Amino acid sequence: MTRPRGDLPFGPPAHSALNLRLALALFGFVVAGGAAVAGFLLGRVLGGFVLAAIAVVALGNAAWVQHRRRQRSRAEGGRHHSLFE
Numbered sequence: 001m002t003r004p005r006g007d008l009p010f011g012p013p014a015h016s017a018l019n020l021r022l023a024l025a026l027f028g029f030v031v032a033g034g035a036a037v038a039g040f041l042l043g044r045v046l047g048g049f050v051l052a053a054i055a056v057v058a059l060g061n062a063a064w065v066q067h068r069r070r071q072r073s074r075a076e077g078g079r080h081h082s083l084f085e
Helices: 018-041 045-075
Strands: none
Touching: 018 045
16 A cells, blocks of 8 residues: 655644644733833833834734634635634
8 A cells, every 4th residue: 555645654734833823922922012011110121122022023923823814714715723713
Protein backbone atom coordinates (compact mmCIF):
# COMPACT_ATOMS: atom_id res chain seq x y z
CA MET A 1 0.00 0.00 0.00
CA THR A 2 1.39 3.40 -0.91
CA ARG A 3 0.61 6.72 0.64
CA PRO A 4 -0.37 9.73 -1.43
CA ARG A 5 2.49 12.03 -2.21
CA GLY A 6 3.14 14.58 0.53
CA ASP A 7 1.17 12.66 3.14
CA LEU A 8 2.87 12.34 6.52
CA PRO A 9 3.01 8.96 8.22
CA PHE A 10 1.89 10.54 11.51
CA GLY A 11 -1.72 11.20 10.61
CA PRO A 12 -3.77 13.90 8.95
CA PRO A 13 -2.27 17.35 8.39
CA ALA A 14 -2.53 19.85 11.22
CA HIS A 15 -5.35 22.37 11.33
CA SER A 16 -4.81 26.10 11.33
CA ALA A 17 -3.86 27.76 14.61
CA LEU A 18 -5.57 31.08 13.86
CA ASN A 19 -7.79 30.88 16.95
CA LEU A 20 -4.75 30.40 19.18
CA ARG A 21 -2.92 33.24 17.45
CA LEU A 22 -5.91 35.52 17.98
CA ALA A 23 -6.14 34.65 21.68
CA LEU A 24 -2.41 35.20 22.20
CA ALA A 25 -2.46 38.52 20.33
CA LEU A 26 -5.36 39.79 22.42
CA PHE A 27 -3.64 38.60 25.60
CA GLY A 28 -0.49 40.47 24.57
CA PHE A 29 -2.53 43.60 23.86
CA VAL A 30 -4.21 43.51 27.28
CA VAL A 31 -0.99 42.82 29.19
CA ALA A 32 1.17 45.33 27.30
CA GLY A 33 -1.59 47.95 27.38
CA GLY A 34 -2.08 47.53 31.10
CA ALA A 35 1.66 47.67 31.72
CA ALA A 36 1.92 50.80 29.56
CA VAL A 37 -0.78 52.53 31.59
CA ALA A 38 0.97 51.48 34.81
CA GLY A 39 4.27 52.76 33.45
CA PHE A 40 2.79 56.15 32.63
CA LEU A 41 1.12 56.38 36.04
CA LEU A 42 4.40 55.54 37.78
CA GLY A 43 6.30 58.15 35.79
CA ARG A 44 8.23 55.69 33.60
CA VAL A 45 7.50 57.48 30.35
CA LEU A 46 10.03 55.67 28.13
CA GLY A 47 8.88 52.26 29.34
CA GLY A 48 5.27 53.33 28.88
CA PHE A 49 5.90 54.31 25.27
CA VAL A 50 7.73 51.05 24.54
CA LEU A 51 4.92 49.00 26.03
CA ALA A 52 2.30 51.11 24.25
CA ALA A 53 4.09 50.38 20.95
CA ILE A 54 4.06 46.66 21.76
CA ALA A 55 0.33 46.89 22.53
CA VAL A 56 -0.32 48.59 19.17
CA VAL A 57 1.63 45.85 17.35
CA ALA A 58 -0.33 43.16 19.22
CA LEU A 59 -3.62 44.85 18.30
CA GLY A 60 -2.54 45.04 14.66
CA ASN A 61 -1.65 41.35 14.76
CA ALA A 62 -5.07 40.52 16.19
CA ALA A 63 -6.75 42.51 13.42
CA TRP A 64 -4.70 40.69 10.77
CA VAL A 65 -5.51 37.27 12.23
CA GLN A 66 -9.22 38.13 12.30
CA HIS A 67 -8.96 39.19 8.65
CA ARG A 68 -7.36 35.83 7.81
CA ARG A 69 -10.11 33.97 9.70
CA ARG A 70 -12.77 35.80 7.66
CA GLN A 71 -10.92 35.02 4.42
CA ARG A 72 -10.78 31.34 5.32
CA SER A 73 -14.47 31.30 6.22
CA ARG A 74 -15.44 32.87 2.89
CA ALA A 75 -13.16 30.58 0.89
CA GLU A 76 -14.57 27.46 2.51
CA GLY A 77 -18.22 28.43 2.29
CA GLY A 78 -18.72 29.40 5.93
CA ARG A 79 -17.48 26.10 7.37
CA HIS A 80 -16.61 26.47 11.06
CA HIS A 81 -13.32 25.15 12.40
CA SER A 82 -14.03 25.46 16.10
CA LEU A 83 -16.51 26.69 18.67
CA PHE A 84 -15.06 30.21 18.35
CA GLU A 85 -15.95 30.77 14.69
